[in-house]
Amino acid sequence: MKIVQLSLFLENKPGQVFRICRILAEAQLNLITLCLADTQQFGILRLILRDWQKAKELLETHGFVATTTEVVAIEVDDRPGGMARVLEVLSEHQINIEYLYAFTFKRGDKAVVVFRFDRPDEAIAALQQAGENVLGPVELYGDTN
Amino acid sequence: MNSTLESWSDGDSPVHPLSAIDFLPLSQLRAMQLYRLQSIVRWTYQRVPLFRERMRERGLTPDDIHDLRDVAKLPFTCKADLHATYPFGLFACSMQEIVRLHASSGTKSKPIVVAYTQEDLEVWASVMARTFLLCGIRRGDIIQNAYGYGLFTGGLGFHSGAERLGATVIPMSTGNSDRQIMIMKDFGCTAVCCTPSYFLHLIERARDLGVDLRKHPLRVGMFGAEPWTEAMRARIQDEAGIKAHDCYGLSEIIGPGVAAECPYQNGLHVFEDHFYPEIVDPDTGEVLPEGEEGELVLTTLTKQAMPMIRYRTRDITRIISDPCPCGRTIRRLARIRHRSDDMLIVRGINVFPSQVEEALLTVEGTLPHYQIVLTREDNLDQMEIRVEVTPEVFADTVGAMEQLRQRLVHQIESTVGLRVRVRLVEPQSLQRSEGKAKRVLDLRNQGANGPAPHHKGGTNS
Numbered sequence: 001m002k003i004v005q006l007s008l009f010l011e012n013k014p015g016q017v018f019r020i021c022r023i024l025a026e027a028q029l030n031l032i033t034l035c036l037a038d039t040q041q042f043g044i045l046r047l048i049l050r051d052w053q054k055a056k057e058l059l060e061t062h063g064f065v066a067t068t069t070e071v072v073a074i075e076v077d078d079r080p081g082g083m084a085r086v087l088e089v090l091s092e093h094q095i096n097i098e099y100l101y102a103f104t105f106k107r108g109d110k111a112v113v114v115f116r117f118d119r120p121d122e123a124i125a126a127l128q129q130a131g132e133n134v135l136g137p138v139e140l141y142g143d144t145n
Numbered sequence: 146m147n148s149t150l151e152s153w154s155d156g157d158s159p160v161h162p163l164s165a166i167d168f169l170p171l172s173q174l175r176a177m178q179l180y181r182l183q184s185i186v187r188w189t190y191q192r193v194p195l196f197r198e199r200m201r202e203r204g205l206t207p208d209d210i211h212d213l214r215d216v217a218k219l220p221f222t223c224k225a226d227l228h229a230t231y232p233f234g235l236f237a238c239s240m241q242e243i244v245r246l247h248a249s250s251g252t253k254s255k256p257i258v259v260a261y262t263q264e265d266l267e268v269w270a271s272v273m274a275r276t277f278l279l280c281g282i283r284r285g286d287i288i289q290n291a292y293g294y295g296l297f298t299g300g301l302g303f304h305s306g307a308e309r310l311g312a313t314v315i316p317m318s319t320g321n322s323d324r325q326i327m328i329m330k331d332f333g334c335t336a337v338c339c340t341p342s343y344f345l346h347l348i349e350r351a352r353d354l355g356v357d358l359r360k361h362p363l364r365v366g367m368f369g370a371e372p373w374t375e376a377m378r379a380r381i382q383d384e385a386g387i388k389a390h391d392c393y394g395l396s397e398i399i400g401p402g403v404a405a406e407c408p409y410q411n412g413l414h415v416f417e418d419h420f421y422p423e424i425v426d427p428d429t430g431e432v433l434p435e436g437e438e439g440e441l442v443l444t445t446l447t448k449q450a451m452p453m454i455r456y457r458t459r460d461i462t463r464i465i466s467d468p469c470p471c472g473r474t475i476r477r478l479a480r481i482r483h484r485s486d487d488m489l490i491v492r493g494i495n496v497f498p499s500q501v502e503e504a505l506l507t508v509e510g511t512l513p514h515y516q517i518v519l520t521r522e523d524n525l526d527q528m529e530i531r532v533e534v535t536p537e538v539f540a541d542t543v544g545a546m547e548q549l550r551q552r553l554v555h556q557i558e559s560t561v562g563l564r565v566r567v568r569l570v571e572p573q574s575l576q577r578s579e580g581k582a583k584r585v586l587d588l589r590n591q592g593a594n595g596p597a598p599h600h601k602g603g604t605n606s
Contacts, residue, residue: 005541007539007541009534009539009546009569009571009572010571011569011570011571011574037542037543038543039543039546039547041550041568041569042546042569044541044542044543044546046541063571063572063573064571064572065534065535065536065539065571065572066536066539067536067539067540067541069541098542098544099542116541116542
């Protein structure tokens with residue numbers, strides 16, 4: 001139940017994220033979410049979208065360097081303690097989080113947290129065992145039609 | 146048409162008739178060189194006032210050359226002499242005899258002008274034909290010549306040699322990469338001639354167009370006009386499925402056709418029946434013992450229109466005298482890793498762009514596009530290396546990218562012995578040139594008198 005995330009290398013200069021979003025917009029590609037990790041010099045823009053293959057091809061023809069990574073999307077209750085419960089499971093299983101970012105889903109009472117783990121398969125197994133809802137592509141992209 | 150040439154094939158004899166002189170017994174070669182040296186010194190003494198003056202200052206006449214070693218007595222000629230006598234001051238012939246002029250592109254405002262008589266052009270075509278033969282090109286080969294045609298000697302130099310050999314030459318000149326790739330593919334070219342950086346650009350472009358050069362008949366590349374590294378060669382050979390030969394020349398001497406690699410790729414055979422090589426200490430001018438590295442000095446033994454006696458090439462190399470497995474007796478030059486003209490002086494330390502390339506290759510495995518940017522902050526030189534991120538090295542975490550940057554910093558610092566900054570930049574963001582790669586951006590002293598002269602011999606050295 002892993003999700004493909006598209007990552008792009010960006011230099012820290014004005015207009016870069018806009019350029020990418022405009023390219024995707026012109027191709028009618030809808031983003032589910034995005035997240036920017038940055039350092040003083042450069043940034044990595046991470047995108048989740050259904051048509052990631054098309055987006056990757058398109059952005060590469062525009063000269064961007066892109067790579068794909070498998071991440072895990074988990075539905076978390078949008079209330080105090082929702083996130084803590086998930087992290088507790090991961091901590092118990094000694095699973096390392098490389099990074100994470102969250103967004104709220106259209107349904108309102110749920111938030112989605114995207115994780116990159118060092119051992120994603122173990123993480124998925126542990127979370128599912130603990131009753132957490134690990135989202136697959138259908139659930140994640142389904143609402144965007 | 147010469148019937149020996151038409152009927153010749155590799156099966157009959159390992160030596161093509163045009164290459165025979167490459168295999169001359171050494172005693173005969175040395176005797177020929179001495180005779181030619183004596184003749185060219187006399188020719189130049191009689192016809193070039195600057196040379197005559199310098200000989201007289203040393204109390205020398207053309208009769209003082211008794212031995213090849215006597216070449217060391219003769220005065221040097223350097224690039225400054227060509228600038229000082231611009232445009233025609235070192236010509237040894239009148240325009241009645243001169244049939245062609247070429248000029249260097251040069252960054253200085255005035256170019257260097259070189260001249261050829263009809264016989265000089267014959268010699269040039271013959272050494273270029275020998276260059277093609279060295280690289281394994283024969284009649285029947287289709288050669289895509291992507292060196293610039295025009296004032297630059299590259300295009301017409303390769304062109305005349307290919308015709309002399311009887312191969313098929315396509316005079317593409319440089320630029321218009323998509324068309325280059327189309328012709329290469331559709332015409333079934335078997336050999337290509339251009340600068341190595343331009344060929345790397347063609348490889349990239351071919352890949353974008355979905356053309357795999359390894360699947361085409363292209364077999365040999367002849368690359369020169371700029372220094373390139375072994376790792377660049379490995380990448381070209383691997384990604385294009387060809388044998389990449391280093392070809393060396395300079396317009397002051399004749400253009401391309403001074404030296405080139407045979408298929409053993411272990412040094413460049415110098416056509417020393419026409420170009421006599423010496424290695425000198427770049428600082429003192431003393432001739433160095435055989436095999437030592439130093440500055441290459443060349444004397445043209447037969448050139449009529451513009452003979453060069455002991456020309457300081459500023460290229461750093463050594464002479465290899467051991468026999469080559471290919472059987473040629475003409476000696477070899479080690480691959481030229483730096484041109485002393487490319488040398489940068491940063492905080493008093495000599496830095497060659499080729500050192501930065503070696504470091505980048507060590508870390509990344511292939512050579513990314515890069516640029517060295519020199520600035521001055523608080524009166525201190527700063528060196529920044531901008532490196533384009535390639536799909537091969539791009540990783541999704543900040544930590545991994547920061548680690549890559551640190552590895553590059555460490556490797557470059559340990560190679561050049563200077564603290565440097567490394568900036569990772571987006572692909573295709575650094576300036577490309579269709580000919581020579583723009584590798585150095587010197588912004589020191591900007592604002593006062595424009596970019597500082599960073600070359601050895603410049604005002605800040």
